[in-house]
Amino acid sequence: MTDQERVMKDVLAFTERNEEEQMFNKVKSYINKIKRQRDALKAELKKYESDEKITELENEIEDIKANSLFIFSEDEKKEEIKFKKDHRKCDSNIYYYFEGTEIGIAVGMKCSQCGLIKDITDYSRW
Ligand SMILES: [Zn+2]
Known part of the structure; x- marks a missing residue:
């Protein structure tokens, strides 16, 4: 080399x-x-x-579910929100019921913990 x-x-x-x-x-x-x-x-x-964000998203999902099932009137929507708020402390499932009649559909809610049932139908729509 x-x-x-x-x-x-x-x-x-x-x-x-x-x-x-x-x-x-x-x-x-x-x-x-x-x-x-x-x-x-x-x-x-x-x-x-963060819990806050999760709660917010859960509420959104619940709203979408409820609205896809039945179109609430403004008053029914208010009643629905109030019912959910009143039973937040129950920390349980909220059930909806719909009752078809000849003149309209009645809508109610039930708290599975305390058993309270409330008719939130907006009869002004009938
Ligand atoms: Zn309750």
């Missing part, structure tokens, strides 16, 4: 090491970026895990 060949070999080895190091650094910074994104998502998730 001539001196020139030896120098060339050293230069090539040096370049290769440098490239490996650069590649390694790129991968490292990519992993760090992913980690930062993960931490940000974790923080975001925590927000959604």
Whole structure:
């Protein structure tokens, strides 16, 4: 091996090491970026895990369920909200009943804990 060949070999080895190091650094910074994104998502998730947010979403789901079943009038809606509020302390299921008659549909609610039944029908719609 001539001196020139030896120098060339050293230069090539040096370049290769440098490239490996650069590649390694790129991968490292990519992993760090992913980690930062993960931490940000974790923080975001925590927000959604707060009780307040869950209650809000549960109420929304309940509203959607109730409304898809029966279209409440404004007054019925008010009565429905009041009933749910009054029985929040019962912490139980609320049942709805619908009674079809010749002139309209009566709607009522029942609390499965204390057993209270309330007719919330808005008869002004009949
Ligand atoms: Zn109750």
